[in-house]
Amino acid sequence: MNATGNNTGSEHELLRFAAAGSVDDGKSTLIGRLLYDSKSIFEDQLSVLDRTSKKRGQDTMDLSLLTDGLLAEREQGITIDVAYRYFATPRRKFIIADTPGHEQYTRNMVTGASTADLAIILIDARKGMLTQSRRHAYLAHLLGVPHLLVAVNKMDLVDFSQSVFERIQSEFATFAQGLGIKDVRYVPISALHGDMVVTRGDRLGWYHGATLLETLETVDVAGLVEHDALRFPVQLVARPDPATGRERRGYLGRIESGFVQVGDAVTVLPSGVSSRVARIFTFDGDLQHAGAPLSITLELEDEIDVSRGDMIVQTVVDAACGAAPSVTQSIAAKVCWMHTRPLDRRRHYLLKHTTRTVKASFSEIEYRVDVNSTENVTGVDTLAMNDIAHVRLRLYEPLACDNYTLNRATGSFIVIDPSNNATVAAGMIADA
Amino acid sequence: MNSLAKVHDTDTPLNVAASDHAGGDLRSASAGIKSVPQRAIRQRLSELNVLESEAIHIMREVAAGCSNPALLFSGGKDSIVLLRLAEKAFRPGKFPFPLLHIDTGHNFPEVIAFRDYRAAQLGERLIVRSVEDSIAQGRAVEQPGQGRNALQSVTLLDSIAELELDACIGGARRDEEKARAKERIFSFRDSFGQWDPKNQRPELWDLYNTRVQAGENIRVFPISNWTELDVWQYIARERLEVPSIYFSHARDVIRKPGGLLPVSALVQPRPGEKVENVHVRFRTVGDMTCTCPVESVATTLEEIIVETGATRITERGATRMDDQTSEASMELRKKEGYF
Numbered sequence: 160m161n162a163t164g165n166n167t168g169s170e171h172e173l174l175r176f177a178a179a180g181s182v183d184d185g186k187s188t189l190i191g192r193l194l195y196d197s198k199s200i201f202e203d204q205l206s207v208l209d210r211t212s213k214k215r216g217q218d219t220m221d222l223s224l225l226t227d228g229l230l231a232e233r234e235q236g237i238t239i240d241v242a243y244r245y246f247a248t249p250r251r252k253f254i255i256a257d258t259p260g261h262e263q264y265t266r267n268m269v270t271g272a273s274t275a276d277l278a279i280i281l282i283d284a285r286k287g288m289l290t291q292s293r294r295h296a297y298l299a300h301l302l303g304v305p306h307l308l309v310a311v312n313k314m315d316l317v318d319f320s321q322s323v324f325e326r327i328q329s330e331f332a333t334f335a336q337g338l339g340i341k342d343v344r345y346v347p348i349s350a351l352h353g354d355m356v357v358t359r360g361d362r363l364g365w366y367h368g369a370t371l372l373e374t375l376e377t378v379d380v381a382g383l384v385e386h387d388a389l390r391f392p393v394q395l396v397a398r399p400d401p402a403t404g405r406e407r408r409g410y411l412g413r414i415e416s417g418f419v420q421v422g423d424a425v426t427v428l429p430s431g432v433s434s435r436v437a438r439i440f441t442f443d444g445d446l447q448h449a450g451a452p453l454s455i456t457l458e459l460e461d462e463i464d465v466s467r468g469d470m471i472v473q474t475v476v477d478a479a480c481g482a483a484p485s486v487t488q489s490i491a492a493k494v495c496w497m498h499t500r501p502l503d504r505r506r507h508y509l510l511k512h513t514t515r516t517v518k519a520s521f522s523e524i525e526y527r528v529d530v531n532s533t534e535n536v537t538g539v540d541t542l543a544m545n546d547i548a549h550v551r552l553r554l555y556e557p558l559a560c561d562n563y564t565l566n567r568a569t570g571s572f573i574v575i576d577p578s579n580n581a582t583v584a585a586g587m588i589a590d591a
Numbered sequence: 592m593n594s595l596a597k598v599h600d601t602d603t604p605l606n607v608a609a610s611d612h613a614g615g616d617l618r619s620a621s622a623g624i625k626s627v628p629q630r631a632i633r634q635r636l637s638e639l640n641v642l643e644s645e646a647i648h649i650m651r652e653v654a655a656g657c658s659n660p661a662l663l664f665s666g667g668k669d670s671i672v673l674l675r676l677a678e679k680a681f682r683p684g685k686f687p688f689p690l691l692h693i694d695t696g697h698n699f700p701e702v703i704a705f706r707d708y709r710a711a712q713l714g715e716r717l718i719v720r721s722v723e724d725s726i727a728q729g730r731a732v733e734q735p736g737q738g739r740n741a742l743q744s745v746t747l748l749d750s751i752a753e754l755e756l757d758a759c760i761g762g763a764r765r766d767e768e769k770a771r772a773k774e775r776i777f778s779f780r781d782s783f784g785q786w787d788p789k790n791q792r793p794e795l796w797d798l799y800n801t802r803v804q805a806g807e808n809i810r811v812f813p814i815s816n817w818t819e820l821d822v823w824q825y826i827a828r829e830r831l832e833v834p835s836i837y838f839s840h841a842r843d844v845i846r847k848p849g850g851l852l853p854v855s856a857l858v859q860p861r862p863g864e865k866v867e868n869v870h871v872r873f874r875t876v877g878d879m880t881c882t883c884p885v886e887s888v889a890t891t892l893e894e895i896i897v898e899t900g901a902t903r904i905t906e907r908g909a910t911r912m913d914d915q916t917s918e919a920s921m922e923l924r925k926k927e928g929y930f
């Protein structure tokens with residue numbers, strides 16, 4: 160969507176990032192600025208923007224209006240739900256999860272962060288680090304977002320002061336270190352005027368780091384998976400059909416992590432039965448080997464019982480193969496409660512993990528986390544919307560899973576209320 | 592990280608040529624090395640490959656989680672992409688769902704011809720339900736001067752009830768319109784087909800909640816994260832056929848403030864209106880009476896991609912007069928059951 164038209168190739172990498180900030184820190188302005196400066200805003204959107212700005216009595220075009228989505232949000236002037244936005248530069252394509260900052264919307268930040276490779280945390284230079292900034296950083300960390308980018312905004316209102324920026328940076332760094340957050344970068348910006356967002360401007364000469372967009376364009380996306388043993392949850396099983404060239408049963412799924420090749424010894428979990436990979440089928444032809452995140456169809460040498468919800472992993476013969484997942488009926492996890500109807504520990508819920516759905520109950524709530532102080536609160540026996548807690552779940556059938564910090568795909572789950580099918584919680588396995 | 596991992600980390604992205612886009616061209620260095628831990632061997636897939644794999648995964652979740660889905664196929668470019676993704680997800684088997692088209696009776700003949708041709712070519716079942724029938728039965732009421740895009744909702748909801756569908760796979764994208772930017776990939780509709788934007792199911796990771804009760808249904812959008820440019824790049828990469836009206840052709844149009852209105856059996860110039868013959872192409876192919884082409888000389892996919900990369904008007908803004916009526920028109924229509 161670049162006006163120069165030079166991004167017509169299809170060999171871009173994709174970066175998904177979440178943007179979080181407290182109300183009025185300038186998140187909408189920043190996103191509007193990124194879209195505008197990367198020429199991803201179209202004339203018709205601009206003219207609506209211009210008209211709306213004028214209608215509201217503003218004389219300059221308000222870039223933040225670009226991201227106001229739903230009627231209710233425009234009426235209330237706040238963002239309620241996660242919105243996804245897209246832009247591309249000649250180097251990368253970006254998906255932004257635009258998440259509302261308000262405490263009430265913790266669940267939305269959790270949602271946006273769940274798929275993010277990077278989180279931008281906006282801080283108003285005049286206000287410095289607030290409770291909300293801590294909460295945003297904590298949530299990004301909890302959801303395993305690999306990179307944090309702290310954007311100190313409204314630098315124009317503090318005379319582009321280096322010391323203001325450095326004070327916020329060092330305060331944040333202390334906090335981040337306490338949580339064990341590893342990769343944090345800092346950039347001073349003025350979203351309104353554009354300094355250090357896409358272009359450097361000439362008022363932040365003391366800052367020698369990358370602009371906000373440069374960081375987005377260069378941060379590593381390929382090295383995200385810390386866990387590289389094969390994880391292949393089976394989505395569907397296709398029957399043999401020699402008329403179509405399929406001699407064996409086919410296991411349809413996506414490689415969530417790791418790598419598989421023809422001839423590999425593999426094990427099906429939770430049954431533990433082993434076989435070898437006979438064929439890796441794709442519509443575009445057979446492959447000798449394939450890696451995450453490709454969707455493929457696997458065929459195995461032996462006729463063994465495999466169904467949806469099973470996970471195919473590498474057979475572990477020595478430590479070099481990487482760890483096997485745990486197969487367990489009891490897990491410890493961090494959960495975020497997402498529904499207005501609170502947790503009822505007397506009830507059964509459904510837990511969806513990869514492609515497997517099992518009955519589950521909450522056997523214990525060890526503590527609730529106060530997301531503002533990040534302190535643990537004990538003696539809790541229910542969870543309400545937006546609560547985050549460390550719990551223990553009992554499963555009615557075994558799951559093959561990994562700790563979330565090692566593998567986002569096989570360490571995450573959602574909880575469904577079977578009485579109304581609502582998604583009531585999201586969970587990250589802490590100890591499988 | 593060991594040394595092998597480093598090698599892979601610094602590799603350049605895979606080259607995706609039309610002929611070998613399966614994405615399986617991992618470095619051969621890793622083949623056969625059994626004792627080395629296979630760490631960090633994550634393919635650096637290009638965004639199109641990542642989006643493709645995501646969409647295949649979504650389609651397979653529909654097939655596994657829903658009992659009676661259908662794929663909405665209109666003959667337009669987005670649903671053409673959906674069909675290729677379904678091939679990638681399910682071949683050599685048959686699609687685990689029929690194709691369904693809600694025909695407004697105002698469709699471009701080239702597109703309808705293409706719809707039938709493509710369905711037959713794939714050997715998949717195509718079900719057509721028509722807005723004209725809904726109007727004849729008094730289920731839908733036509734309003735003069737308004738297109739039929741909105742009336743499709745009635746026919747769609749009736750078809751969902753008639754065919755007892757619990758999921759409809761559609762080709763909508765989040766970049767199309769503001770209200771869509773907030774919609775889930777698995778978008779839940781109540782028994783009246785309504786979308787409640789304030790009460791959507793949270794959607795995390797790639798864990799989709801496909802559960803519905805009788806009478807409810809889910810709209811599923813596998814290409815939510817694609818942009819118009821991605822769609823054209825994918826069509827080019829996959830060498831997919833598209834209806835001829837997507838390419839530049841000479842057409843009689845009436846120049847209106849909202850766009851170029853194509854002259855057809857249904858749209859004739861009013862007194863005083865001038866008909867011009869202009870080189871145009873369509874960016875979307877909806878209701879013939881309100882879908883406007885853009886001026887273009889692009890006669891190949893590559894030229895369309897260049898124009899799309901350089902375009903300054905959103906797809907809907909350029910081409911749908913009915914979406915311009917009010918800033919919130921799409922949201923209102925969606926709430927009533929429109930896609």
Ligand SMILES: Nc1nc2c(ncn2[C@@H]2O[C@H](COP(=O)(O)OP(=O)(O)O)[C@@H](O)[C@H]2O)c(=O)[nH]1
Binds near residue numbers: 182184188316348352
């Ligand atoms: N002076 C100045 N004002 C800014 C800057 N960024 C945002 N603002 C203003 O701060 C207000 C809140 O911005 P907005 O983007 O709506 O905040 P959001 O609630 O975080 O989305 C608006 O009036 C913006 O114009 C900046 O860099 N400098």
